[in-house]
Structure formats: C-alpha cells, structure tokens
Amino acid sequence: MGEFELIAEYFSAVGARRRDVITGVGDDGAVIQVRDGHDLVVTTDTMVSGTHFFANDDPRALGHKLVTVNVSDLAAMGAEPAWLSLALTMPEINQTWLKAFSAGVNETAEYYNCQLVGGDTTRGPLSFTMMAKGLVPRGKALSRSGAKVGDYIYVTGTLGDAALGLKLQQGLHQVSKKHHTHILQRFQFPSARVALGQALRNIANSAMDLSDGLYSDIQHILHRSSVGASIDVQKLPLSQALKDSCDTATAYSLALSGGEDYELLFTVAENKRGSLDVLLSPYGVGLTCIGRITGVAGKLELKNGDQQFHYQPQGFKHFA
Numbered sequence: 001m002g003e004f005e006l007i008a009e010y011f012s013a014v015g016a017r018r019r020d021v022i023t024g025v026g027d028d029g030a031v032i033q034v035r036d037g038h039d040l041v042v043t044t045d046t047m048v049s050g051t052h053f054f055a056n057d058d059p060r061a062l063g064h065k066l067v068t069v070n071v072s073d074l075a076a077m078g079a080e081p082a083w084l085s086l087a088l089t090m091p092e093i094n095q096t097w098l099k100a101f102s103a104g105v106n107e108t109a110e111y112y113n114c115q116l117v118g119g120d121t122t123r124g125p126l127s128f129t130m131m132a133k134g135l136v137p138r139g140k141a142l143s144r145s146g147a148k149v150g151d152y153i154y155v156t157g158t159l160g161d162a163a164l165g166l167k168l169q170q171g172l173h174q175v176s177k178k179h180h181t182h183i184l185q186r187f188q189f190p191s192a193r194v195a196l197g198q199a200l201r202n203i204a205n206s207a208m209d210l211s212d213g214l215y216s217d218i219q220h221i222l223h224r225s226s227v228g229a230s231i232d233v234q235k236l237p238l239s240q241a242l243k244d245s246c247d248t249a250t251a252y253s254l255a256l257s258g259g260e261d262y263e264l265l266f267t268v269a270e271n272k273r274g275s276l277d278v279l280l281s282p283y284g285v286g287l288t289c290i291g292r293i294t295g296v297a298g299k300l301e302l303k304n305g306d307q308q309f310h311y312q313p314q315g316f317k318h319f320a
Contacts, residue, residue: 011102015115021117044130054169058100064188068190079135080136081112081134083132084109085117085118086119086120086130087129088120140201142206143224144224147293151270153265153290159214163257164187182239193209193262196280204266206221208266229293236290237255256302267293
C-alpha cells in the first residue's frame, strides 16, 4: 500500500459531509466556501509518541483525542468547527492500526460536524499534526486578552480526572472498580465544549481551554489581559471519583496542574452573571465560579478559604 492508496482507503471520506467543501481530500488543496459575515479561526496541535501518548495506546482513542484537542481550541474562541487537515507520520503501514485510528478520527469529526479536507502522510517516528478551522460571527471571537478587573472566573465540568486517568494508565495510581472506567475515559476520550463556547460569545470577556493545567493555563489570560487573579482551591470542581481516589492534597494538585482536562476557563463581568446560568443551562455542563480577576498584573493568588494556599507551581512545559 502506497501513500495515495492509504489516503483513499482510510481518509478520503472522514467526518461530516459539509456543503461548504467544494474540493476536499484527493486534490493539491482544498476549496472551501467561506460564509459571509464570519471570521475564520485556525488552530494547530501536534501529538508525538513518547511525549503526548504511548506507542501502544488504543489507536481509536488517539484519533478521537487528536480531533477533540483541536476542536477544544475552537470552542474556547466561540467558533463553530468546520474543517480539519491531518499530517500523519508513521514508521510503517499497519492497516489494523490505521483502521482503528481513522475510525476514531472519523466518528469524532462527524460528531463535531467537521470534514477532513486534506493533509499529508510521511514515513518517520509516529506523530500527528492536525489543523482545525472554524467560523465565528465577525468580531465575536473570544480571546485570552479581554479579562477585566472584577470579572468572575469560571470553569466548566470537573478538573483533575484526566490527569488521574494518565496515572492509572501508567500504573502509578489505583482507583476502585466503581470509578475505573470513568477516570480512564476522561483521559482517553475527552470532550470539547463546543456549544457552550459558542453560547459564551456575548457573555464572557475572555476564555481559553484547559490543556496544560489550570495553574499554568490561567497565566496566559493574566499575561495577555495584564491582570491578576485570586482563586480559592476549595471551590475547584472535583468529581466524586477523584475525591474517592485521592487525598485532598493530591486532588488539588491534579486539578491545578494535571492537565488534559479540555474544559473551558472563562471570565465574566458581574453584570453578566445573572444571565449566565439561564443561557448555559440547556447544555448540561456544570459551571463553577472559582475566583475573581484582580488588578495586580500577572499575580496569581491561591487561597484555601480565608487562608493563603502555598503551592509549588507545576504544569506541563515542553522545553522545561
């Protein structure tokens, strides 16, 4: 099987069949009809064997996660996911692996109404790079730079489960049979908060997704917005599975620095808080206020109730 046969077999009809794709996989480039009155949002993520995943990981889960982590970036900007490009590097052609991987990409792209429109395949160490493109009404894209002093800080869902799932997969932590599936699924099959991100367009002042851990990621908002933040660790949303599986200190550490959550972190002005629950309740995702934006640029204060919470900063950094 050569490169073009591989593409035709596994990637020629991946994802939703979108009417705005004039020419997709199989040509020198994609031709896409871009909607009037909208801005194009583009993001790229790379996953490398040994850094982001293990070579023996479930390929279907890898395909799912590759799409989700890219779509999650679009969600954080309030964008509607639309088109994907995939650069796939493999040491050899393993058709069993490819069948499962492409199935994971396909079912997840279809779920988020995305279509794979192009990419590249090459021989080398196992890695994937995906570019995701989406649409947002002109001027409505959310960013990390809009946080204002006095804003309330919110996160969606629960934090720390995926990080515990990684430890479980590595054999570094045990969880009860009751919670085993939930914890592992949160790591292997994350969800992107797409609909909720779009609903936040007219509510949030700033937003981003949580990939490297809350403590590390919120620094980007503080830097881009020239503000500070105060967060109460007692308010961090922790699942019952996490609380049953860890002591409190470990649970806080996983929630603050574990990463891989792909939840949304966003800030809301006080006069928008009243509409927040009403507008977002149909999406069935928990929202938790964990703190407020403060005026000391770059300063992140952690509290445990009324007391200061002493914490050694962590979070994933590629070249640390």
